[in-house]
Amino acid sequence: MDAVQALCAERGLRLTPVRQKVLKLLLKSHAPLGAYAILSQLADSGFNAQPPVAYRALDFLVENGFAHRIEKINAFVACNRPGEGHAPVFMICNDCGQVAEASARTQSSSLDRTARAIGFDVEHMVVEAQGVCAGCREKASM
16 A cells, blocks of 8 residues: 555555545455445445446556456456556466466567567556466365
8 A cells, every 4th residue: 555655646646535445445355356346345434335436446546557457357456566567467266266466577478479570569468367276276185
């Protein structure tokens, strides 16, 4: 939260109470949150519970690199590297729903090399891999 507050101050961005609350919800969650789960938690905290409120806050967080939208499951997670330009790689556990974020360097990826070979510049890339996390795999083997 401190990193995001500092980046907002540096960039002249307004971290409103709703945006801050949504980010706190994402940071404390151990799993990705859908917009309606966020909306419900906002209502429980006394905020306006209209869908545009949640979506505007999420759009702000995603656009500024403070959160990511995971397309495959239509949910959101806080970015573990706010302020750093990176290409996130998400590993989504099919069993428990946990998501781990890693970073891929696009300049060294085979996809980037292939794209350059055909004259295509990769401007934005998100990789989502589904599988089973170590914890779930361990539970299954017991």
